[in-house]
Amino acid sequence: xxxxxxxxxxxxxxxxxxxxxxxxxxxxxxxxxxxxxxxxxxxxxxxxxxxxxxxxxxxxxxxxxxxxxxxxxxxxxxxxxxxxxxxxxxxxxxxxxxxxxxxxxxxxxxxxxx
Amino acid sequence: xxxxxxxxxxxxxxxxxxxxxxxxxxxxxxxxxxxxxxxxxxxxxxxxxxxxxxxxxxxxxxxxxxxxxxxxxxxxxxxxxxxxxxxxxxxxxxxxxxxxxxxxxxxxxxxxxxxxxx
Numbered sequence: 001x002x003x004x005x006x007x008x009x010x011x012x013x014x015x016x017x018x019x020x021x022x023x024x025x026x027x028x029x030x031x032x033x034x035x036x037x038x039x040x041x042x043x044x045x046x047x048x049x050x051x052x053x054x055x056x057x058x059x060x061x062x063x064x065x066x067x068x069x070x071x072x073x074x075x076x077x078x079x080x081x082x083x084x085x086x087x088x089x090x091x092x093x094x095x096x097x098x099x100x101x102x103x104x105x106x107x108x109x110x111x112x113x114x
Numbered sequence: 115x116x117x118x119x120x121x122x123x124x125x126x127x128x129x130x131x132x133x134x135x136x137x138x139x140x141x142x143x144x145x146x147x148x149x150x151x152x153x154x155x156x157x158x159x160x161x162x163x164x165x166x167x168x169x170x171x172x173x174x175x176x177x178x179x180x181x182x183x184x185x186x187x188x189x190x191x192x193x194x195x196x197x198x199x200x201x202x203x204x205x206x207x208x209x210x211x212x213x214x215x216x217x218x219x220x221x222x223x224x225x226x227x228x229x230x231x232x
Contacts, residue, residue, distance in 0.1 A: 105151070107157055
């Protein structure tokens with residue numbers, strides 16, 4: 001079975017631009033979470049979606065937004081990019097958004113903002 | 115707020131040595147889950163283990179073992195007879211309640227980079 005897939009693998013943008021990152025969860029998983037991992041640090045939670053609804057949001061500005069589609073895939077959008085947005089963006093999927101569910105991660109999208 | 119501390123930034127060992135990665139956590143939840151993930155150079159986080167707060171039994175899986183001690187809020191990870199392929203960054207994580215929805219997100223430590231030399 002295919003794992004979590006993310007696209008693109010790498011992305012280079014300039015300050016002020018907008019970016020869209022995409023994620024497809026493991027087949028049968030209905031929850032998707034997004035994390036930001038800055039170099040040398042652990043991942044930081046951005047959003048969690050379940051059944052197309054936002055179920056949680058981390059401490060990120062409104063420039064960050066996301067959505068989940070009927071097929072459970074998800075997009076993360078970042079507007080007005082800043083240099084500090086350069087990071088590895090990880091998507092994780094789980095069966096549901098419950099307390100017992102293990103999150104399985106994709107390979108990530110490495111975003112560089114110049 | 116919940117917190118995970120991995121005090122060891124980087125560890126270097128020679129192949130076949132045993133190595134223990136430390137993890138200390140803080141939480142006010144009475145029910146919580148702890149995880150270990152491995153991140154090889156490719157960047158993908160690989161799930162290793164999940165432990166709930168009610169189960170303090172140690173677990174062994176091949177060369178890997180985990181020691182969960184609720185009294186000291188620690189969840190340490192030991193690799194026995196390390197191999198070069200074990201070289202990676204290892205993250206300890208705690209499931210966190212999102213107060214408004216009750217859903218869970220993961221709070222990660224800063225990771226421990228393990229280098230296994232041949």
